[in-house]
Amino acid sequence: MIEVHELTKRYGPVKAVDRLSFAIRPGQVTGFLGPNGAGKSTTMRTILGLDTPTSGRTLVNGVAYRTIDKPLRVVGSLLDAGAVHGGRSARSHLECLAVTNDLPRSRVGKVLEQTGLSGVARKRVRGFSLGMRQRLGIAVALLGDPPILMFDEPVNGLDPEGIVWIRNLMKSLAAEGRTVFVSSHLMSEMALTADHLIVIGRGALIADTGMADFIQSSSLNDVLVRTPQSRYLADLLTAKGAQVIAAPDGGLAVTGLTTEAISQVAAANGVEVYELARRQASLEEAYMKLTDTSVQYRATDPGKRGRR
Template sequence: MIEAVGLTKRYGERVAVDRLSFTVRPGQVTGFLGPNGAGKSTTMRMILGLDAPTAGRVTVNGRPFVTLDNPMREVGALLDAKAIHGGRSAYHHLLCLAQSNNLPRRRVDEVLDVVGLTAVARKRSKGFSLGMGQRLGIATALLGDPKVLMFDEPVNGLDPEGILWIRNLMRSLAAEGRTVLVSSHLMSEMEHTADHLLVIGRGRMIADCTVREFIDRNSALAVRARTPEPERLTAVVTAAGGKAVHEPDGALLITELPLPRVGDLAFDHGIRLHELAPLQASLEQAFMELTKDSVEYHAAIPGEQQ
């Protein structure tokens, strides 16, 4: 378990992390989300004792990371997959870590097999692709068989098969009762991987809830309808206080009225419906809506007037 209370980090006048309090529980995958510059990496570095908090505290299994007797056996982390000596093979990189942390040699072969690098274990890591480097970084995190795992952008450089693999790996680790914290910009992947979300913006916590709760709270109710009489249905919906927008494929996107109400209105006015379905918002849509005021850097749209 990871617990933070009032966690704060300042760099001069700039507040990177502002009084964060949260708990990352075992047995589930917790997604750590936020726009660039939100403070995610700084928070993860403070959890691992790489940066000291200005105020507040954060503990791993009830203790600050720097006081852990055997840190690799308790916490595994992937923060920078490139932090590997390029002249070493994957095998010797892991072996060096195993020997310096009093871990059995057999763990090297075990984690290489888990991440699918056995065939290239003796090759120098400087020749690895980005995806292979990510797999080696994940192997490093797993080496001590820890109960707490932290991954920062773990799917960078992975192909579709690799992304599916890391998704299943994380969920299996959580199913074993481990604590799994994952930071990612791929909302579609987090929607399929995470059970719980921590969302921060400008260093502050703006959401701490399940994925389903996050989507429901931060997306507008919408209904998709298809009818041979779109103008009549539009008029009926508008008169009832709803809004209807014509989609390019001819369907209507109706908001501000629940689906049963739309169906009843169509029935009462004798309007034939060929389709009536709730429009489910994605995690990405909900995330963009919630964090739109927390984005630090805004790029101009090409051709847009400044």
């Protein structure tokens, strides 16, 4: 379990993290989301003892990370896949880490195979592609078979097969009862992988909620109905307690009734229905709306270039 209590981190006059509190529990994949500069990397570095809090504290299984004697046995992390000496081979890099953490060398071969690197185990890391370096970083995280895993942008550089592999890996690790904490800007992957979300902006907590609840909270959560008898059906549905408004594209946007209930009302009153579809915001849409006021680095709309 990871706990963050009233964490504040300043770099001179800049407050990167602002009294942030949350807990990451085992048995689920927790996604860590926020705009660029929101404080995600600082928070993860502080959890791992790489940065010192200005105030507050972070705990790993109830203790500070820096007090853990053999850290790879407790926490496996991938923050920077490039932090490897280029002159070492993948195997020698992992063997050095195994020795310093009192791990059996058999773990080296196992994680090389698990990450698909067995065939390049003796190749120098300087010749690795970005995706291969990423796999090596994941191998390091898995080396100590730890109960807690932290990944920062784990799909970076991976090919489609690799993306599916890491997605399934994280889910399987959580299913084993491990704590899995993953930061990513790739919303499509987070939607497929995470069970729970921690969302921050400008260093402060915005949301700490389940994936389904986060998406459900979006304003877009209705049923779109298309019918040649829109006014009549709108009156029928309103009488049943629904809220009905005209959709911009000519249909009816209905809230307060399920698609089944709407279908039953239409059928009972002889109303033809051409389309009946539940609409719900995607994770990306819900995230964009929630974090809009927290975006620090906003680019110019490309559609406005050249306009006067």
